[in-house]
Amino acid sequence: MLGATDGQRTQLTALGINALSSAERAQLLSITTVFSADGVRETDTYGPLHQIALAADLVSGTTTLATAGTRLAARAHTVQEHDTGRPTDGSAIVQDQVTKSTVDARPRSWPTLTADPRVTTYAIDRAKGQPTGTTQDPGGLNITSTTGYDAQNRVSDTAQPASSGSDAGTTRTTYYSATGTGTCGNRPEWADLVCRIGNAHEWGERCPRHGRCDTRVDQHNNRVVRIFESSSCNRRQTRYWLNRGLLLQYLYQVGSYLFRYGLPPGIAAGGAPARSPTPLLRSRVVPHHPHRYLLVPPHRPARRPPAARRPAHRMLPRRQRRNL
Incomplete structure (x- = not known):
């Protein structure tokens, strides 16, 4: 039975429903969903009655009924427009x-008023039947996220707010195809499955004289990996950075050969190398190895010349050497 214990009666008193019947209290503490007359559209949803703190003043016309920070009993309310x-x-x-979806609170003392409304609108491609965008607070902050689709109605890119569409704020998805070339092409057994997911700055750009290239950057926007795909030969560039501008090592792979370049003696202003890197090592890479791009023999420092061996009598204590 609702309100049978002292703790429950204290909670009911704080909500202001201790004097109501069990049926009325059960209704206020339940989740209620309202549908359209044909039963297809969900129009309103009411949550259980609970204590909230107002984020903004509750106003009726020009009269302020409750100021921001006031605690009162209210039900979460969601209105959906179709x-x-x-x-x-x-x-x-x-x-x-x-x-359009509006989430607010309905105070029990003023059930016709809405407190702290939050509006979200949804853009829909009617021809494809897919959602293409979401905008939070369209009349204020206007935070918009978008979703793009390919010719087969599959998600191809998702852009976060303030993204230009070609930066790390946009996520692009590519799929395997039964025909074509490259990493995701000529895979009939995996056709239409996800091949790669990454931000737009990582791959998809067109490189002059190199066909297609994929680029990955680090948190400082330094280019870390770049892959060139062409019909003649694939190439891969890998850079290792110490910080924002200090390049430690540069790896360049052509086919099954890997070239390693080190940091030149001088560093120009801004952290860029003062001149072109000088080759340190060239080694053949084992094909199909999981770490084939990093199989570079470690640098071995030159051995020190052995120390001159002292004469045998020098190894004796000084007192014994006096008697020799």
């Missing part, structure tokens, strides 16, 4: 899609 701006020329293949 098919806003849906074309009527027959081009839309989907309907009953949520286009």
